[in-house]
Amino acid sequence: MNKITYWLEEFNQRIKTPQDAVSLVESNTRIFLSGNCSVPKDLVAALVQSAPRLENVEIVQVLTFGSADYVARGMEKHLRVNTLFISDNVRAAVNEGRADFTPCFLSEIPDLFSSGHLPIEIALIQVSPPDEHGYCSLGVEVGVTKAAAIAAKIVIAEVNPRMPRTLGDSFIHISKLDVIVPVDYALPEVHMSATNDTVTNAIAEHVAALIPNAATLQVGIGGIPDAVLRKLGNHKDLGIHTELFSDGIIDLIERGIINGEKKTLHYGKIVAGFILGTQRLYEYVHDNPIFEMHPTEYVNDPFIIAQNDNMVAINSAIEVDLTGQVCADSIGPRPYSGVGGQIDFIYGSARARGGLPIIALPSTLTKNGTRISRIAAMLKEGAGVTTTRSHVHFVVSEHGVADLYGKSIRQRAGALIGIADPEFREALTKHARALNYL
Numbered sequence: 001m002n003k004i005t006y007w008l009e010e011f012n013q014r015i016k017t018p019q020d021a022v023s024l025v026e027s028n029t030r031i032f033l034s035g036n037c038s039v040p041k042d043l044v045a046a047l048v049q050s051a052p053r054l055e056n057v058e059i060v061q062v063l064t065f066g067s068a069d070y071v072a073r074g075m076e077k078h079l080r081v082n083t084l085f086i087s088d089n090v091r092a093a094v095n096e097g098r099a100d101f102t103p104c105f106l107s108e109i110p111d112l113f114s115s116g117h118l119p120i121e122i123a124l125i126q127v128s129p130p131d132e133h134g135y136c137s138l139g140v141e142v143g144v145t146k147a148a149a150i151a152a153k154i155v156i157a158e159v160n161p162r163m164p165r166t167l168g169d170s171f172i173h174i175s176k177l178d179v180i181v182p183v184d185y186a187l188p189e190v191h192m193s194a195t196n197d198t199v200t201n202a203i204a205e206h207v208a209a210l211i212p213n214a215a216t217l218q219v220g221i222g223g224i225p226d227a228v229l230r231k232l233g234n235h236k237d238l239g240i241h242t243e244l245f246s247d248g249i250i251d252l253i254e255r256g257i258i259n260g261e262k263k264t265l266h267y268g269k270i271v272a273g274f275i276l277g278t279q280r281l282y283e284y285v286h287d288n289p290i291f292e293m294h295p296t297e298y299v300n301d302p303f304i305i306a307q308n309d310n311m312v313a314i315n316s317a318i319e320v321d322l323t324g325q326v327c328a329d330s331i332g333p334r335p336y337s338g339v340g341g342q343i344d345f346i347y348g349s350a351r352a353r354g355g356l357p358i359i360a361l362p363s364t365l366t367k368n369g370t371r372i373s374r375i376a377a378m379l380k381e382g383a384g385v386t387t388t389r390s391h392v393h394f395v396v397s398e399h400g401v402a403d404l405y406g407k408s409i410r411q412r413a414g415a416l417i418g419i420a421d422p423e424f425r426e427a428l429t430k431h432a433r434a435l436n437y438l
Contacts, residue, residue: 007134007174014180018046021156021179025122027054032113032148033061034125035087036244036274037187038141040158043124044070051078060118062109062144063087065188065276071099084109084144085338095334103329103384106243106341107300110147123152126183127172128163135171139163140187140282142170143243143273143296149176158183164282166275168292190276192226192246199362202398204228207314207360210394210401211235214262215356216308218242218315218345219249221276224360225314232257239263240270241308243300243341246277250284265307266292273299300341305348311355313345318361319374319383320395322413322432324404326359326387333382346391356394359387363397363421373424375416377431395419413437 022043025031031047034040048069051057059070059081068089070079081099083090085106093099104112112118125145127136136159138145149155149172156179157172174180204227211217211232216239219225229248232238239260240249249270252258260268273296275285285291298304305311317328318336329337349355364371375397379385393405395416402415413432417425432438 007130011130011134011174011180014174014177016179016181018042018181019050021181022046022050024154024156024179025050025054025057028056029121030058030060030119032120032123032152033059033064034123034141034145034148035062035064036141037065037190037276038126038139038145038163039064039066039188040124040126040181041066041185042183043156043158043181047079047124048075051075054078056080058082060084060120064089065190073098085340086335091336101335101338103339105300105339105344106143106296107302107344109144110295110297113147113151120148120152122154122156123148124156125149126158126160126163127177128165129159129161130174131165134174136174136177137163137165137167138170138172138293139166140275142166142168142293143299146170146172146295147297154178156181160184162186164286166285166291166293167287167289168271168294169298170293186279187282189278190221190246191278192221192223192248199398200224200227203360203362203396204231206396206398206401207358208232210356210358211312212310212354213237215239215310215312216241216263218311218313218349219245220314220316221246222316224316228314237262239308240272241265241299241305241311242271243273243296243345244276245270245272246275247281250281253290260290264309265304271299296341300344302344302348302351305345306351306355309353311349311352313349313355313357315342315346315359315387316361317359317374317386319376319379320359320361320416321376321379322416322428322435322437323409324389324392324395324412324416325379325385326392327379327383328386330382330384332380339386342386343391346387350391350393357391358394358396359392360396363399363419364424371421371423373420373428375420375424375428377428377435409437
């Protein structure tokens with residue numbers, strides 16, 4: 001028997017149009033929506049079109065890109081988003097009370113599904129075409145999606161030939177897909193702007209100077225992570241264990257700087273949960289054995305992370321107070337993003353032999369024409385504490401590095417004032433004295 005024959009008939013019998021697929025969604029149902037660059041957009045469009053017939057449908061998601069018509073004003077009467085991380089396209093809906101936000105660690109999201117704390121009736125996902133054995137790859141978004149697909153009662157999958165076949169613990173058999181919707185469209189691209197300003201470059205230089213050869217890195221996306229990668233051209237034998245990565249790692253791989261040859265876990269492999277990038281990256285990871293995609297309950301488990309010697313975690317912040325408290329998920333009381341994997345990697349890298357947990361941020365921001373110090377005497381009223389003062393080790397700005405680990409409040413305040421913008425150091429010193437920190 002031909003290898004394909006035994007599953008091909010089953011595959012064909014499960015094919016439906018997007019409209020017929022979402023007809024399975026009923027009122028009072030909880031749906032999981034695959035996110036990042038793997039949003040099944042034809043299914044979402046069909047769901048929005050059918051929304052008037054529905055009431056009290058909850059859409060659980062993490063980070064999504066692109067238009068989000070399902071959170072348009074008035075849509076909450078039919079479809080209401082419950083996001084576990086706030087992306088740009090749903091932030092207004094959350095802050096206006098038209099959508100919900102559930103704070104949680106990224107590493108613990110799969111357990112919410114499997115334990116029944118957040119049971120999923122239907123998962124809307126996107127996968128690659130099946131291989132000869134009937135296995136589809138979850139491609140660029142394995143992290144949370146695999147757990148949701150396993151936990152859901154019904155799995156509806158777009159099968160897209162443009163989805164790269166990524167390797168690792170990234171596969172789902174077509175027998176687990178209750179409904180199959182063939183599609184053919186390009187995945188959305190996330191372009192990292194080539195940030196080359198003096199502040200970002202200075203921060204990147206300070207961070208790069210902390211990173212030893214043979215380190216394993218957590219790298220995200222954005223101006224600072226990309227700038228850090230550009231500063232690592234003289235490093236050797238770097239590895240990657242990260243919740244996500246983007247195009248910035250490709251050049252370092254091709255130059256042999258990222259090779260994983262000193263990794264103490266997953267030797268020679270780049271380990272991640274999801275990918276955000278351009279078509280170049282999607283083509284690069286396709287069937288490329290250097291990459292291993294794994295679910296987030298594994299990638300972000302602090303005790304797995306800690307098994308990587310010289311683990312360097314690089315995370316960002318909105319503001320840091322003089323005791324070392326880090327706010328990265330809200331602006332005052334208004335939720336802005338989410339905890340994500342910051343604590344997972346800060347704690348995991350802190351527990352690793354030779355580990356370096358780093359918080360990196362510009363020292364100021366400009367709001368309505370006014371410069372504000374992001375090194376603050378106190379966090380804004382209502383601000384969330386993402387990384388506690390007990391977890392923090394290094395804080396980096398363009399003005400230097402503050403090593404806070406094992407330091408008193410007096411020492412911390414002095415170190416943080418030292419990396420604040422010079423314009424604000426005198427005021428911060430007065431605040432610190434008024435608070436009896438100095």
